[in-house]
Amino acid sequence: MGPQKGKRGVPLMSDLRDLYQEVILDHHKKPRNFHKIEHANRRAEGYNPLCGDKLSVYIQLENGIVKDISFVGTGCAISTASASMMTESLKGKSESEAKEAFEKFHQLVTNHSDSPPDAAAMGKLAVFSGVREYPVRVKCATLAWHTMRAALDQSQGAVATE
Amino acid sequence: MTAAANKNIPYDVEKARRDFPIFCEPVNGKQLIYLDNAATTQKPQVVLDALMHFYTRECANIHRGVHYLSERATESYETSRAKITRLINAASPNEIIFVRGSTEAINLVAQTYGKMFVGSGDEVLISAMEHHSNIVPWQILCEEKGARLRVTPMNDAGEFVFEQYERMLGPRTRLVAITGVSNALGTVNPVSEIIKLAHDRGVPVLVDGAQMIQHMPVDVRALDCDFFAFSGHKMYGPTGIGVLYAKERLLEKMPPYQGGGDMITSVTFEKTIYNKLPYKFEAGTPNVAGAIGLGAAVDYLQSVGLENISAHEQELLACGTLALQALDDVRIIGTAKEKTSVISFVLEGVHPHDIGTILDKHGIAIRTGHHCAQPVMEFYGIPATARASLGMYNTKEDIEALLWGLRKVREVFR
Ligand SMILES: Cc1ncc(COP(=O)(O)O)c(C=O)c1O
Numbered sequence: 001m002g003p004q005k006g007k008r009g010v011p012l013m014s015d016l017r018d019l020y021q022e023v024i025l026d027h028h029k030k031p032r033n034f035h036k037i038e039h040a041n042r043r044a045e046g047y048n049p050l051c052g053d054k055l056s057v058y059i060q061l062e063n064g065i066v067k068d069i070s071f072v073g074t075g076c077a078i079s080t081a082s083a084s085m086m087t088e089s090l091k092g093k094s095e096s097e098a099k100e101a102f103e104k105f106h107q108l109v110t111n112h113s114d115s116p117p118d119a120a121a122m123g124k125l126a127v128f129s130g131v132r133e134y135p136v137r138v139k140c141a142t143l144a145w146h147t148m149r150a151a152l153d154q155s156q157g158a159v160a161t162e
Numbered sequence: 163m164t165a166a167a168n169k170n171i172p173y174d175v176e177k178a179r180r181d182f183p184i185f186c187e188p189v190n191g192k193q194l195i196y197l198d199n200a201a202t203t204q205k206p207q208v209v210l211d212a213l214m215h216f217y218t219r220e221c222a223n224i225h226r227g228v229h230y231l232s233e234r235a236t237e238s239y240e241t242s243r244a245k246i247t248r249l250i251n252a253a254s255p256n257e258i259i260f261v262r263g264s265t266e267a268i269n270l271v272a273q274t275y276g277k278m279f280v281g282s283g284d285e286v287l288i289s290a291m292e293h294h295s296n297i298v299p300w301q302i303l304c305e306e307k308g309a310r311l312r313v314t315p316m317n318d319a320g321e322f323v324f325e326q327y328e329r330m331l332g333p334r335t336r337l338v339a340i341t342g343v344s345n346a347l348g349t350v351n352p353v354s355e356i357i358k359l360a361h362d363r364g365v366p367v368l369v370d371g372a373q374m375i376q377h378m379p380v381d382v383r384a385l386d387c388d389f390f391a392f393s394g395h396k397m398y399g400p401t402g403i404g405v406l407y408a409k410e411r412l413l414e415k416m417p418p419y420q421g422g423g424d425m426i427t428s429v430t431f432e433k434t435i436y437n438k439l440p441y442k443f444e445a446g447t448p449n450v451a452g453a454i455g456l457g458a459a460v461d462y463l464q465s466v467g468l469e470n471i472s473a474h475e476q477e478l479l480a481c482g483t484l485a486l487q488a489l490d491d492v493r494i495i496g497t498a499k500e501k502t503s504v505i506s507f508v509l510e511g512v513h514p515h516d517i518g519t520i521l522d523k524h525g526i527a528i529r530t531g532h533h534c535a536q537p538v539m540e541f542y543g544i545p546a547t548a549r550a551s552l553g554m555y556n557t558k559e560d561i562e563a564l565l566w567g568l569r570k571v572r573e574v575f576r
Binding site for chain 1: 513514516523530531532536539544545546570574575
């Protein structure tokens with residue numbers, strides 16, 4: 001097969017590589033911060049009924065700073081990698097910075113305007129910009145982020161959502 | 163032409179494909195490989211023509227006007243009902259109620275027959291492989307009535323376990339509601355035996371025929387089922403139209419489902435007299451065009467012959483199953499001895515959603531997810547499957563394309 005054209009006559013693998021970038025596949029295979037935090041003071045569960053993806057996000061919040069953050073669950077490559085990279089990017093951030101990052105990430109994967117959010121400013125997370133072309137996959141990419149925000153919005157006493 | 167008359171004519175899939183305009187042009191820049199027939203089927207030109215003809219030549223409301231067009235529309239609508247009566251061998255057109263689809267048909271039974279005959283402490287019996295639409299209406303009813311929803315198990319192959327059913331069919335069972343064919347697994351259930359045993363114990367049976375009617379000849383009188391539900395859009399007909407078959411004797415006893423126009427004989431503010439069957443259950447302006455389109459789909463299916471379609475699909479099923487079984491990293495979910503052309507599977511290390519996206523990029527449409535059968539997924543301990551479901555126009559090349567597509571999936575996830 002040529003470098004660009006699939007057997008069925010359209011450029012394929014290059015498109016797919018925009019979605020399934022190496023970094024994403026790597027985080028899918030070896031998710032980072034993939035464990036429970038036993039004494040987390042923030043926690044929420046996210047569920048995407050469409051694909052059956054389920055994950056829990058744990059946060060140790062101290063003086064408004066995300067001291068530690070982790071997740072466990074099952075999901076597709078996009079949702080697992082997104083969760084993994086989110087935990088990496090939010091460690092040490094303040095609560096308001098984390099929420100700001102949620103907004104930016106959401107924009108990154110949904111924005112169709114001519115001026116997409118500054119990908120460079122997103123750092124590593126910019127690899128998710130390919131999701132934009134796959135509207136049905138946006139929910140996969142944002143599941144962990146929604147769950148993270150729900151965890152942050154919890155009052156301290158109401159951690160156990162089960 | 164009857165289906166039987168067609169038995170000896172070899173089935174020509176290439177000819178059948180030409181009846182479907184969607185296969186004649188590229189979709190999203192590619193030749194469509196459509197393997198999502200259990201979700202909905204494509205429509206042949208004759209069905210599209212029937213819809214177009216109604217809206218361009220015959221459009222009027224039915225059962226209301228004395229004018230020419232209304233009479234024509236009424237006649238076409240009722241002709242469709244007659245076609246469906248013959249298709250499933252109902253005793254009378256009075257037993258054919260037009261609804262939106264299987265979902266509405268089942269809800270209708272739950273909200274009328276169920277409300278009347280299921281009481282506190284009673285039981286409704288379903289199977290472990292039901293579509294949500296044959297679970298939730300019964301849950302709602304049972305909740306309302308203080309009744310109990312009981313679930314007969316299936317085995318690891320995804321087959322109905324008759325001995326368990328025999329045990330669970332108890333003195334409080336008021337209704338058995340069972341799918342004829344599982345949409346997630348393809349399992350064909352022994353409905354005839356299921357009905358027989360229920361009847362021996364005086365219990366009526368609803369068959370969810372949504373995945374049955376397009377794959378095999380159905381004879382409701384031979385089956386002796388009390389209710390039979392199906393959707394037009396899964397049998398090459400339009401969306402928004404479906405059928406509830408019910409025995410006339412039961413329909414007579416059941417209260418109406420919805421109130422409104424057409425379902426009454428006379429209305430005063432003091433008292434309303436309900437219309438005769440089947441109109442008692444068809445309140446308001448129905449999907450006239452849809453019913454006419456469904457009639458055209460029935461004609462089409464009968465002209466091709468359901469036996470021919472079934473034989474063709476079984477060949478594809480065998481070929482696809484063999485090919486997928488040969489792959490080390492694929493596990494087929496649902497390995498019943500008797501199946502329709504549905505192949506659900508999981509691929510090691512790749513979530514079904516990722517498979518779906520990559521195949522789609524190559525013009526191959528499959529369904530991924532829980533297929534509105536979350537209890538089935540839970541049974542197998544998986545969040546989702548990828549499902550290829552084959553229809554009358556699929557070919558061995560389509561299966562080859564699927565295998566080729568799976569190699570592409572592995573290339574991405576290598
Ligand atoms: C077995 C089964 N029952 C019921 C339904 C519901 O059909 P509809 O959505 O057309 O009402 C489906 C559709 O997927 C089905 O597969």
